[in-house]
Amino acid sequence: MERRRRTVHRKVLEDDDEDDHSDVCLSPKAVILLTLFSIFLFSLLVVVIVLAFAGGSAPDYDEEEAIGIAKRSGNEQYSLPDMAQISNWGQDGIGVMIEASKLSREHHEEYIIGYRQFFFNKYLNDRISMRRRLPDTRPVGCEDAAVDHSQMTLTASVIVVFYNEPWTMLLRTVYSIVDRSPAALLKEVILVDDGSTADWLLYPKLEHYLSVLTKVQILRLPAKVGLTKARKLGVAAMSGDVVVFLHASCECTTGWLLPLLKRILNDNVSMAVPVVNAINADTFKYTAEPMSMTTVGSFTWDFRITKRPVKEVPTSWDERVTCPVVADGIFAVHRKTFLSLRGYDEHLEGMDAVHMELSIRTWMCSGGPIEMVLCSQVGYLKPKPRSLTEDELESSYSKDRILISEKWMGDYKIFVMERLPSLPIEPAPRDRPSLSGDLQCHSFSWYLQNVEPALMLHGVIAKRGKLTHMVNETVLIMAVEGTNAALVDWYVRPTTIWYLMESGQLKTIDNVCLVAKVNRKTNPIIQLGHLSVTKEAANHVHSQLQLEPKKETSGELDASQDRRHGFRKLQSYFKDLQPLQDGEKSEDNNDNHAEEAILQFRKEYAQYQENGKPDWLIPDKQSLALTSQAESSKAQQTTKFSSHIFLPKGSRKEKGSYNIMRAQTTNKLRTVPDINVKVESCQSRFGRRNHWMFTKTGVLRHIRLNVCLSVHKGTVYELQLRQCDDMDPSQIWHFLGLNLTM
Numbered sequence: 001m002e003r004r005r006r007t008v009h010r011k012v013l014e015d016d017d018e019d020d021h022s023d024v025c026l027s028p029k030a031v032i033l034l035t036l037f038s039i040f041l042f043s044l045l046v047v048v049i050v051l052a053f054a055g056g057s058a059p060d061y062d063e064e065e066a067i068g069i070a071k072r073s074g075n076e077q078y079s080l081p082d083m084a085q086i087s088n089w090g091q092d093g094i095g096v097m098i099e100a101s102k103l104s105r106e107h108h109e110e111y112i113i114g115y116r117q118f119f120f121n122k123y124l125n126d127r128i129s130m131r132r133r134l135p136d137t138r139p140v141g142c143e144d145a146a147v148d149h150s151q152m153t154l155t156a157s158v159i160v161v162f163y164n165e166p167w168t169m170l171l172r173t174v175y176s177i178v179d180r181s182p183a184a185l186l187k188e189v190i191l192v193d194d195g196s197t198a199d200w201l202l203y204p205k206l207e208h209y210l211s212v213l214t215k216v217q218i219l220r221l222p223a224k225v226g227l228t229k230a231r232k233l234g235v236a237a238m239s240g241d242v243v244v245f246l247h248a249s250c251e252c253t254t255g256w257l258l259p260l261l262k263r264i265l266n267d268n269v270s271m272a273v274p275v276v277n278a279i280n281a282d283t284f285k286y287t288a289e290p291m292s293m294t295t296v297g298s299f300t301w302d303f304r305i306t307k308r309p310v311k312e313v314p315t316s317w318d319e320r321v322t323c324p325v326v327a328d329g330i331f332a333v334h335r336k337t338f339l340s341l342r343g344y345d346e347h348l349e350g351m352d353a354v355h356m357e358l359s360i361r362t363w364m365c366s367g368g369p370i371e372m373v374l375c376s377q378v379g380y381l382k383p384k385p386r387s388l389t390e391d392e393l394e395s396s397y398s399k400d401r402i403l404i405s406e407k408w409m410g411d412y413k414i415f416v417m418e419r420l421p422s423l424p425i426e427p428a429p430r431d432r433p434s435l436s437g438d439l440q441c442h443s444f445s446w447y448l449q450n451v452e453p454a455l456m457l458h459g460v461i462a463k464r465g466k467l468t469h470m471v472n473e474t475v476l477i478m479a480v481e482g483t484n485a486a487l488v489d490w491y492v493r494p495t496t497i498w499y500l501m502e503s504g505q506l507k508t509i510d511n512v513c514l515v516a517k518v519n520r521k522t523n524p525i526i527q528l529g530h531l532s533v534t535k536e537a538a539n540h541v542h543s544q545l546q547l548e549p550k551k552e553t554s555g556e557l558d559a560s561q562d563r564r565h566g567f568r569k570l571q572s573y574f575k576d577l578q579p580l581q582d583g584e585k586s587e588d589n590n591d592n593h594a595e596e597a598i599l600q601f602r603k604e605y606a607q608y609q610e611n612g613k614p615d616w617l618i619p620d621k622q623s624l625a626l627t628s629q630a631e632s633s634k635a636q637q638t639t640k641f642s643s644h645i646f647l648p649k650g651s652r653k654e655k656g657s658y659n660i661m662r663a664q665t666t667n668k669l670r671t672v673p674d675i676n677v678k679v680e681s682c683q684s685r686f687g688r689r690n691h692w693m694f695t696k697t698g699v700l701r702h703i704r705l706n707v708c709l710s711v712h713k714g715t716v717y718e719l720q721l722r723q724c725d726d727m728d729p730s731q732i733w734h735f736l737g738l739n740l741t742m
Helices: 002-024 028-056 062-073 083-087 106-117 166-179 206-214 227-237 258-264 333-339 349-364 390-417 442-452 593-611 685-689
Strands: 157-164 186-193 217-221 242-247 251-253 271-279 295-299 305-310 331-334 370-380 461-469 476-477 486-489 498-500 510-520 530-533 539-540 546-549 556-559 571-573 577-579 646-648 656-659 675-681 692-694 700-702 706-711 717-723 733-736
Touching: 083 685, 157 166, 157 227, 157 258, 166 186, 166 242, 166 251, 166 571, 186 206, 186 227, 206 217, 217 227, 217 577, 227 242, 227 349, 242 251, 242 258, 242 333, 258 271, 258 370, 271 733, 349 370, 349 390, 390 646, 539 717, 646 717, 675 717, 692 717
Parallel strands: 157 186, 157 242, 186 217, 271 370
Antiparallel strands: 242 331, 251 370, 271 331, 295 305, 461 476, 461 498, 461 733, 476 486, 510 675, 530 539, 530 656, 539 546, 546 556, 556 571, 577 646, 692 700, 700 706, 706 717
16 A cells, blocks of 8 residues: 555656646747847847947946946056046046056057047047036126026027037037027027048937937038038028027037127127137147137238237126127127128138138128127137148138138238239139129228228338348248248248338338347447547447437437437537547547546446446546446457547547447447347337338338348348448348239
């Protein structure tokens, strides 16, 4: 009985095992379905990873961005900060210094390639949050004025043209627009793809990433057409009232949009320009422009946009600041105004020329001004320009200059045409010059008088052209303002066009003057060489001090040379001068004490050598002395004076030239080594007092110093100031002008 019970129990257990095995076994169809489902899940995971990291794209959130950076950057040779520090890179506009030498080989290669491709620090750009904070740098009072926008009836369409921009930079621009603009005022953000070829920007990656931002639209162009045409196509697609043009490397700050719209709506302004603050291309530091240093756009006659200080520094946030030129291509304009002006000129190539022409046309034809809005602040990273050959630059600039001058400048086009190099230029299109008549615009003379008078040449032009030396055919050019003038061969381009005004100023169209400036750091002892004697005055030819009688009754003379040029006043009781040979004594008993004065002169000169103090004081009025405020040097301390002496004698009236004293080391030169020929702003204290005279013989004489511009040939051609000599070929110049009709 017991054996039977055990047999039955074993059978039951075996039956249970068979039941279990029957539950686990799958049919062939189920196995196939399970395999396909596994493959699908794996493929989906791969696709998600590729979309997340392809082309350097960034995750949705800053935390994930920091984690991804940490994973890709982990290396023993490069110590990364922790996650919180990485996410804080560049926050509040603080710059980040990357020490390239401390990067690993892989990261250093990425660092170098980024610079070569984009001309800014892409390595750092990819590691800064796409939604970084920026400081509020608006003037006091702007915050309260930007709170209420309920009365604003205009909406804005922001247009951003991009071409192969880095992913993080483009999205940082987009996020700054969306996050810091009131939703009721921002109609849309139109991203115009100017034919990008970069993998990370191709369809549909960008569309997929930005799909959550409902106000962002992407306009894809089939090929690259350039900034101006791309912006015009963006305007054609917009639906807002006001178009705001930004670059793909901009970052908007808090409260940037409303002040622009207010200025256009309430103040009849044609264009509203924000304050553009610089973002450093190397460190991404955001540098605000303080209100006390406000600058506005202007231009030179070479058609290059510059920035200049405002004429009157604003003291309040709501002051109106006129802007002659839109300097950075960042501005807001009503759509109707933009279309009535016929938009951008697509024939122009250089961006400076494009915005200069649009600015001039807006001022002359729209009836409203261009104004800077102090409460609107935008950061702009301007990439370093790529290198172009000289011919590429000149060809583009020359074509643009011809087009703009033909359209808008009228009689003033001569100032542009005479600066053109001798390059083949395409004829200017004839479809645009009639705009000035069609739009009933002001003249360019009106623009200069009312908008940018600093560009005008005030006064009557006596001579104009390239200042060419008659013997060696070198041309005088302005190298860099504030430096010495330079000489180049006549065929070198571009050259400088000089204008000799009837007032005596020798200047360029950019209001830079040729000046004779005393160098205080050299030649503390001025060479005493010759003295030309007349009844009225004595002219020292080496220092070229023009001595004029202070009083007609007495012979007391004063040096008219200013103290700031490094000279002390010179006084001398002047009757006339009679030269004496070495050792000869004066026969005039009244002048016997003159020898004592000379001895006193030598004694004080010895004291000067010993003490190094330029403190000459000749007690005897019958002696001539000249001092300088510069410090002495070792070479100048060894200078010795010969014993050729002048003593007052009799009442000689006729002209004469006599040796007084001369430094042996400089005896053979007739130059003025302590005076340099420089180029300075005509508004400077030097420019106002430096006037020239062009004689009939072609000599260019400095009126104040009575010296002439000369060329000396050493290892190179050098400019010098020498004693004027109409027969000296080194002093003969010619104004080589162009036969242009006004």
